Amino acid sequence: MAAGASELTRLVDRFDDITVRDLAWLLFAPDLLREGDATLAHPFASQAERDATLAWLKALDASPQSLHEHTRNPRFTRLGIYAESLLRYFLAGGPAARLIAANVPLRLQRRTIGECDFLLETANDVRLHWELAVKFYLHIGNGDASRAARLSDYVGPNLQDRFDLKHARLVTHQLALTSRAEFAALGFEGPWRAQLFIKGRLFYHGLAGERIDAAPELGANHLRGWWLTASEWREARARASGDERAWVVQPRMAWLASRRLDASDAESLIAESDDIRTRLETTASPTMIAAYLRDDAGNWTEESRGFIVPDDWPERARAFAASAP
Incomplete structure (x- = not known):
């Protein structure tokens, strides 16, 4: 079931x-x-x-x-x-x-x-x-x-x-x-x-x-x-101008259920988004990330999950x- x-x-x-x-x-x-x-x-x-x-x-x-x-x-x-x-x-x-x-x-x-x-x-x-x-x-x-x-x-x-x-x-x-x-x-x-x-x-x-x-x-x-x-991620980010998603690095103990963000958490993550994206573009090991979107009620919910891997991976x-x- x-x-x-x-x-x-x-x-x-x-x-x-x-x-x-x-x-x-x-x-x-x-x-x-x-x-x-x-x-x-x-x-x-x-x-x-x-x-x-x-x-x-x-x-x-x-x-x-x-x-x-x-x-x-x-x-x-x-x-x-x-x-x-x-x-x-x-x-x-x-x-x-x-x-x-x-x-x-x-x-x-x-x-x-x-x-x-x-x-x-x-x-x-x-x-x-x-x-x-x-x-x-x-x-x-x-x-x-x-x-x-x-x-x-x-x-x-x-x-x-x-x-x-x-x-x-x-x-x-x-x-x-x-x-x-x-x-x-x-x-x-x-x-x-x-x-x-x-x-x-x-x-x-x-x-x-x-x-x-x-x-x-x-x-x-x-x-x-x-x-x-990492290169594909960099190219995807360059094409996604005006992207309002919040991108979050998922620690291993957060790999099970989807997460939700409150407004303050989402705002801080969006403010740090450029730094997060830059780090991922040169990642030395596979890193799981999640994308969050804001709904009509102002809540941030997880849209998808994925891995950014090194270019030689x-x-x-x-x-x-x-x-x-």
Whole structure:
């Protein structure tokens, strides 16, 4: 019961607290993978659970202190750990499945061989093993428009991760953990149904977000963004005279739900826009940015997200993608 992009925006925008918005995004964002590629996790077993979750989030939005205490740990400096803390909070206290255990390590001869992200039980007494992944990849083609995209064409911004490698690891190793003898020895009574909880956003070349035939493993409604090289960004800015957008550099911990700006924040960002644009034109590493527009009511809402990458990034990214078998 994941939402499409426009419905997701409407769902998230009903909440004011940013941590609640991030949790709503995690629960309702469309899956990166298509149904059938692997068994995908669904946060809600029924429409009633979905409706109850929205009511629960509304109450949480009015009093989010416990969520803040749970997630705003100084040790949570990685986006994946932050996302895990959000999902753990929901499973521990939300109106859907019940959390049994989280981050369960498996060891063989004192060596850790894996860790089960979440063990939970549904209202229908089905025991589930969820593996969570929140990923952001940029699509890099090889210039051959006739070739269908492959998972290996989706690479991490810093070229240290690739979608085909992550997918293989999740399916062949992580999902298999609850079927191993080492897990059975822990005493968690099964049987266990292993599922992927995989969210994120994929970025395509060009401000309009290049429209290609996505890799067949991908969900049809996956969230999209764009990417440009620093030179392309400079040229785009030169053509966009009178642009009244506010451009914001998105820190990694702000990569989940869309943000909103109040008037004072937007005014200061617009005043600094020339400096922001200049820094991005000479960026030494991929940088996520968001564009905000002012609506008729004077509110600033996020229009799109994208990456500005160094000019030599596409060549390095193609080489990284081409190293796939």
